Amino acid sequence: MKDYNIGVEATIDVIGGKWKPVILCHLKDEGTMRTSELKRAIPKITQKMLTQQLRELEQDQIINRIVYQQVPPKVEYELSEYGSSLNTILTSLCGWGEKHIEVMKENEELNV
Template structure:
């Protein structure tokens, strides 16, 4: 069956869309190699089942690499693939805009905090 997209962004959202994939990808972009447990700690509101599902989908699409070490106990790490690294500017822009948005919310007196700040210095409320 042929996939049809009406605009390029549809293809992008098809691969990295949803609540969790951009978050996972930003963590991998910022931190490099990460184990599943480190990703789970970095994203405390994601369930283990959802994290595993999202990682499998990203691996299937060639966006991340799953590295399995032959040792006991087993060790598995994830990283952006070379193909996934081409999303760098997109991911950075999403992170930057989100931080900008949080800053605007803070300035408007909304109760908001940002635990990880990459670009903008936002005081924690």
């Protein structure tokens, strides 16, 4: 058990970083996705980093990894019930980001 001084430390520890919130937003918006679908949705992420981030999210019980016993093997990812409790946070992060993009565009237009 890690020792946190404030709750936001635990939140950032679990969903922080460059890629985890992006992965989680795609799973929140799109539902169940295969690894290849996530890779297409996030073209700048490397396969190695995607795999690592998915494993960490699975270990923290934020996502479920669903393995189908077939040839070729099929694996899908979805938000777990516990992970779905992050939906409000993820929606807020996405909304704030969209607003920030608008503000930056407006500032850029004023400075041209």
